Amino acid sequence: MSDLVILVDESDNEIGYLDKLEAHQKGLLHRAFSVLIFNSAGELLLQKRAANKYHSAGLWTNTCCSHPKPNEPMVDAVHRRLKEEMGIACQTNFLYKFVYHAVLDGGLTEHEFDYVFIGVCDDKPMINTHEVADWKSLSLAEIRKDIIQTPQAYTFWFKEIINHPEFAGYIPA
Numbered sequence: 001m002s003d004l005v006i007l008v009d010e011s012d013n014e015i016g017y018l019d020k021l022e023a024h025q026k027g028l029l030h031r032a033f034s035v036l037i038f039n040s041a042g043e044l045l046l047q048k049r050a051a052n053k054y055h056s057a058g059l060w061t062n063t064c065c066s067h068p069k070p071n072e073p074m075v076d077a078v079h080r081r082l083k084e085e086m087g088i089a090c091q092t093n094f095l096y097k098f099v100y101h102a103v104l105d106g107g108l109t110e111h112e113f114d115y116v117f118i119g120v121c122d123d124k125p126m127i128n129t130h131e132v133a134d135w136k137s138l139s140l141a142e143i144r145k146d147i148i149q150t151p152q153a154y155t156f157w158f159k160e161i162i163n164h165p166e167f168a169g170y171i172p173a
Helices: 020-026 074-086 140-149 156-163
Strands: 004-008 014-019 030-038 044-049 064-066 092-103 109-120 132-138
Touching: 004 020, 014 020, 020 109, 030 074, 030 092, 030 156, 044 074, 044 140, 064 074, 074 092, 074 132, 092 156, 109 156, 132 140, 140 156
Parallel strands: 030 109
Antiparallel strands: 004 014, 004 030, 030 044, 030 064, 044 132, 092 109
16 A cells, blocks of 8 residues: 555545545645654754755755544644654653645655654654654754855755744743
8 A cells, every 4th residue: 555645635624535646746734743853952963864865865854744644633643753753752742733735856846734742751762764764852053053154055944844833932841
């Protein structure tokens, strides 16, 4: 069975399902989520996407990101993928959602209605090497400085999240 994504309109109303790769080839708007997990020192856990990813391979990004399956509650999808990619389980809270559009290499387009979740966890990641090549924890100040110095090292959506007005003033507890 192929990986299906949930197609939505600009108001986030579900309008159908499509194979994930085809949705990215056609640039169709679909539901996604991004998870940002901080440690108790206020550092954000980043992942470096695996080299075999069909887009944005080898780039640094937020802790976890993916798509909910059809009929899967968003919070269940967040916890499922956080465990599958990073090997951690923790409480998350919804922060905000936004739409972004980015043309990527290889004729692919990200057009996502992205739900952003945050959480705090001090567990050491046990990465799935099919999904994640590496990880590190940095302060938001260090991340923002590095994004300015080497923007090409980060995914498009992560840069959008870090600079989004709903997140810009976020201070980890």
